[in-house]
Amino acid sequence: MGVKKRISGCVAVANGVKLADVDVICSYPIRPYTGIMSELARMVADGELDAEFIHGEGEHAQLSVVYGASACGARAFTGSSGVGVTYAMEVYSPISGERLPLQMAIADRTLDPPGDFGSEHTDALCTRDQGWLQGWSSTPQEALDMTLMWYRIGEDPRVLLPQYSCQDGYFVSHILGEVEIPDAAQVKEFLPPYKNHHVLDVRRPQIIGAQIEPAMGPPLQYQRYQAVEGARQVIKQAHAEFAGIFGRSYDPFVEEYMTDDAEAAIFIQGAHAETAKTVARRLRNLGEKVGVVRLRVFRPYPTQEVRLALSKFKAVGVVDNSANFGIAGSSGVMLTEARTALYNLGDKVKTVGFVGGLGGEMITHDEFYRMFAKLKEIAKNGKTDRDGYWLPFEL
Amino acid sequence: MTSSKLFEEPGLKQITVWARGVYENKEARDVVVAVTEAAALEGKFVQAWENYVDLPDRIFVPVRAYGKISDQPIESKYVYENETPDIVALTEETLVKGVPILGGIRPGAVLVVNTKRSPQEISKFLIGDTNKLKAVVTVDASGIKQGVITLSGAEGATDASGIGGGFSGPLAGAVVKATGIVSLESLLQIVKDKAAARAGYDQARVADAKSLGLAG
Amino acid sequence: MSFKEVPFAGTVPSPKRENEGMVTGNWRTKRPVLDKDKCTDCLICWISCPDACIDQSTTGLAFNLKYCKGCGICAEVCPSNAITNVPELDYAD
Numbered sequence: 001m002g003v004k005k006r007i008s009g010c011v012a013v014a015n016g017v018k019l020a021d022v023d024v025i026c027s028y029p030i031r032p033y034t035g036i037m038s039e040l041a042r043m044v045a046d047g048e049l050d051a052e053f054i055h056g057e058g059e060h061a062q063l064s065v066v067y068g069a070s071a072c073g074a075r076a077f078t079g080s081s082g083v084g085v086t087y088a089m090e091v092y093s094p095i096s097g098e099r100l101p102l103q104m105a106i107a108d109r110t111l112d113p114p115g116d117f118g119s120e121h122t123d124a125l126c127t128r129d130q131g132w133l134q135g136w137s138s139t140p141q142e143a144l145d146m147t148l149m150w151y152r153i154g155e156d157p158r159v160l161l162p163q164y165s166c167q168d169g170y171f172v173s174h175i176l177g178e179v180e181i182p183d184a185a186q187v188k189e190f191l192p193p194y195k196n197h198h199v200l201d202v203r204r205p206q207i208i209g210a211q212i213e214p215a216m217g218p219p220l221q222y223q224r225y226q227a228v229e230g231a232r233q234v235i236k237q238a239h240a241e242f243a244g245i246f247g248r249s250y251d252p253f254v255e256e257y258m259t260d261d262a263e264a265a266i267f268i269q270g271a272h273a274e275t276a277k278t279v280a281r282r283l284r285n286l287g288e289k290v291g292v293v294r295l296r297v298f299r300p301y302p303t304q305e306v307r308l309a310l311s312k313f314k315a316v317g318v319v320d321n322s323a324n325f326g327i328a329g330s331s332g333v334m335l336t337e338a339r340t341a342l343y344n345l346g347d348k349v350k351t352v353g354f355v356g357g358l359g360g361e362m363i364t365h366d367e368f369y370r371m372f373a374k375l376k377e378i379a380k381n382g383k384t385d386r387d388g389y390w391l392p393f394e395l
Numbered sequence: 396m397t398s399s400k401l402f403e404e405p406g407l408k409q410i411t412v413w414a415r416g417v418y419e420n421k422e423a424r425d426v427v428v429a430v431t432e433a434a435a436l437e438g439k440f441v442q443a444w445e446n447y448v449d450l451p452d453r454i455f456v457p458v459r460a461y462g463k464i465s466d467q468p469i470e471s472k473y474v475y476e477n478e479t480p481d482i483v484a485l486t487e488e489t490l491v492k493g494v495p496i497l498g499g500i501r502p503g504a505v506l507v508v509n510t511k512r513s514p515q516e517i518s519k520f521l522i523g524d525t526n527k528l529k530a531v532v533t534v535d536a537s538g539i540k541q542g543v544i545t546l547s548g549a550e551g552a553t554d555a556s557g558i559g560g561g562f563s564g565p566l567a568g569a570v571v572k573a574t575g576i577v578s579l580e581s582l583l584q585i586v587k588d589k590a591a592a593r594a595g596y597d598q599a600r601v602a603d604a605k606s607l608g609l610a611g
Numbered sequence: 612m613s614f615k616e617v618p619f620a621g622t623v624p625s626p627k628r629e630n631e632g633m634v635t636g637n638w639r640t641k642r643p644v645l646d647k648d649k650c651t652d653c654l655i656c657w658i659s660c661p662d663a664c665i666d667q668s669t670t671g672l673a674f675n676l677k678y679c680k681g682c683g684i685c686a687e688v689c690p691s692n693a694i695t696n697v698p699e700l701d702y703a704d
Contacts, residue, residue: 006432006443008551032447035551041554042547113621117447171473174551175444214470269475278470364476365402393614415640455638455680489699493637512700520700 002182002246009172010035012140012179013105013165016076016147017277018043019187024052024069024076026062028085031117032169033107037079059084063091063104070100070162071208073199073341075151077102081169082109085123095162096131096224098208099197103147104132106166107173108270110359111323118360119169121270122322125298125333127164131224133231134164134299136270140177143167145248148182149238150192156234160197161227164299168271168321170360182246190245228300235297253302254309258284259291264375267310267338268319269295272356272363276319279368290372295334306341314379315350317371318344319358320388331355349376353388367391404467405599408576409477413485413496416456419456420445420549422486422542423558425563427462429592430570432558433581434464442469446476451549457494464576482574484566485509486542488517497523500583503527505573509536509566519610528604534569535598536562540591559586572599629678635662639640639681641696643674656685656694 007015017025025044027037043049044230050301052069056062059080066076095102095279110120121136128134133154137143143165150163167173174247198206212220236252243249257277259265266276273294293309293316295302310316318339320332329335331353342349354371357363374395378384389395410430414423424436424445432475445451446459446594461477463469488510495504504527508517514531521531543561548554559567564586571582572595579596584591626632650671651671657665657672665672674685686694 006435006441007553010551011553014552031550035549038550038552042553046555168473170447170475174447175473176442176551275473278402286401365471369401415638453638454682455640456635457637487640489640492699510700516700519703 002180002186004178004180006176007140007179008035008174008176009137009140009143009167010107011039012040012144013147013167014043015181016144018049018147019182019184020075020151020191022051023053023074024066026054026056026065026069026076026078028056028059028062028080028084030081030109032109032119032173033079033081033105035173036105036107042095049301059088060091062093062127063088066102067095067098067100070095070102071098071195071200073194073196075194077105079107081107082123084109086126087112090129092127092130092132094209097220098319099160099227101151101160101162101194101196103150103154103163103165104178105147106164107169108166109169111212114359116359117169118322119171119271120323120358120360121166123218124164124166125322128299129335131228132162132164132299133228133297134166135297136168136295137164137172138168138271138273138294140172141179142250143172145242145246145250146178148187148191149242153231153234153238155194156238157197159227159231159234166270170273180248184246190241198268231300232302250296253295253297253305255294255296256309257292257294259293259309259312261289262291262313263289263379264315264317265291265293265310266317266319266368266371266373267293267295267334269298269334270321270322272319275363275365276368279365279372282371284373288372288376290375301337301341302340306338307345309340310342310349311345313349315375315383316353317375318353319350319352319363319371320355321363323355323358329387331352335388350382350384352378352384352386354391355388356391363391370395397590402466402471404465404470407469407471407481408464410462410464410482410484410570410576411477411480412460412484412503413490413494414458414460415490416449416451416458417454418544419542420451420458421547421554422460422561422563422566422575423460424548424554424569425558425561426484426486426567427460429435429559429563429567429582429585431462431464432585433577436581436584437577440465440467440469442472449476457490476552479594480504482507482570482576483487486562486566490510491517491520494499495523495526497521497528500524500527502527503529505532505572507532507534507566509534509562511535511538514600515607518602518607521609525604525609528609530573530601530603531609532569532573532601534565534595534600535564536569536595539565539594539598542587555559557587559592560588564588564592565598566572568592568595569599572596634677635680636677639676639679640699641681641683642676642699642702643679643681643683643685644695644697645672645674646693646695647671649691651691653690655688655690659688660686
């Protein structure tokens with residue numbers, strides 16, 4: 001069995017990376033993810049982890065370094081936050097296109113402006129369609145577990161895709177939470193050594209990322225599409241194996257909280273889900289039929305699971321912690337994707353978007369309370385007046 | 396509709412430590428970590444964290460570290476600040492001047508200051524809700540043990556230099572004596588320099604707020 | 612806060628002399644105190660102060676304690692030892 005410690009989300013991820021026994025790490029500092037790299041630098045310096053630790057000259061270089069490392073057959077790790085994530089944007093698609101299953105941790109930070117340190121999912125969500133796997137943790141424990149889980153899933157020969165392991169900046173990355181750090185032997189059982197389909201090797205020269213003709217576009221994109229779609233099955237399998245070995249089980253795609261007989265639910269991802277759960281619990285004590293559904297995996301989007309989970313309710317409030325200006329429905333990407341998942345059910349479930357916590361502002365108990373009150377009204381009247389509300393200005 | 400009553404957490408105690416940027420970030424963090432870890436040994440639910448929006452990399456800027464201790468699972472978890480502290484500690488005496496250290500304190504709060512000066516002298520500088528204070532406590536923690544200046548442990552990373560090896564030990568000792576938030580024995584199990592923490596406990600000068608003319 | 616109270620695009624006028632949004636006097640743990648008898652008006656402290664907190668007045672140099680962070684550079688550079696760093700709590704104000 002592992003050891004229990006109170007650590008931050010940053011240290012939790014660093015422990016996951018250490019347990020995954022990565023070979024190459026490339027860093028560049030930006031708050032709030034920095035703590036992951038300072039912890040890994042300490043681990044390497046203290047001889048706890050045998051890995052190449054390379055300090056990149058920027059985020060574009062970071063991703064380029066791990067791209068090369070992964071192509072050479074190394075298990076590679078990098079990470080960033082906020083504008084660092086967007087600065088590296090060019091390199092994401094080549095990495096998934098060459099089917100290199102490296103991992104990037106993102107501790108969310110708002111983009112500029114306002115240029116503060118606060119968490120907002122906008123940075124990571126900008127990268128959502130780059131052919132990577134992507135999911136959000138809501139506690140330091142889940143951040144550690146997701147690090148291991150993503151390597152296991154991404155490196156599976158049926159998948160071979162890079163992964164974004166996302167956590168809310170500050171709320172998860174900086175607040176200490178109780179974490180069980182698993183035993184290295186358990187991890188070894190769960191995560192086999194990294195072995196890619198094609199490895200750069202001077203003895204067998206090959207070109208990766210070669211220039212192609214347009215005719216090669218459709219088949220190559222279709223291959224990548226199939227890999228992302230096919231990851232769903234592997235995600236389920238890996239979660240089952242994880243539960244068997246570590247004794248901690250997660251619903252692979254969506255976590256349901258107090259949803260039995262619920263009429264209204266909040267659909268949300270990331271740390272603020274924990275606050276939403278508190279509010280739902282307190283409202284349950286008052287006899288309100290409310291629950292929370294937390295999305296754990298954003299890519300591949302679990303269409304079936306979301307449909308199944310949300311179709312039981314009369315009203316669903318979809319919380320977006322990102323700024324998606326001009327988006328359909330004028331709310332956020334969580335709402336548009338949830339609505340797409342629910343579309344074939346007709347107008348059975350009323351959905352409404354809530355944009356909150358932008359710039360890293362907390363989504364308070366009272367704000368969730370107001371959201372639930374609005375949902376109760378929608379469930380009762382069976383209609384919505386509008387697509388979405390920006391908190392706190394519109395609700 | 397208001398929900399303020401709905402989300403009360405009656406058993407929750409909040410501790411806020413004010414410090415000077417860069418020099419004392421670690422000592423402030425060590426005080427909250429030492430006290431909350433000691434409380435965890437006693438079976439309490441705890442949380443410790445550093446302020447995220449103060450400017451911790453500016454020398455001398457007032458910065459904060461926070462702790463929460465409760466008999467119940469802590470529900471107000473993902474917040475930036477302790478809104479209503481029960482214990483306020485200062486790693487350095489001049490923070491009593493021009494810094495809103497008593498902001499939001501709950502009735503019966505205790506102030507603990509690392510200083511050579513007496514509670515009487517310190518209380519002359521206090522502004523704000525002084526009538527809510529139960530006691531003012533001073534201890535020459537820096538005289539007992541020098542502070543440790545390090546960036547290790549910053550930004551949520553592990554502090555490789557250990558917990559409570561500097562003046563945070565004696566300062567936490569004074570907090571324990573003045574508030575009884577944990578037992579001295581529990582604290583001593585956590586801190587690195589046990590003799591210094593015990594000295595802080597022994598040497599702390601606890602003055603009742605009424606005797607200082609502060610109580611309303 | 613209402614979104615209407617926030618300046619358009621977050622753009623604000625630059626402070627011309629003092630920034631009321633960033634008063635730094637409470638960063639100070641030690642206060643610079645000038646001995647006017649020793650001061651030769653050489654202005655080395657004035658040009659060395661990183662926060663431009665030393666004012667030239669008709670009655671000699673004066674420290675702007677609203678912003679002085681107490682870094683002690685002025686005392687360090689003074690060639691005639693006219694500036695002393697005194698613990699802040701020795702003063703009631």
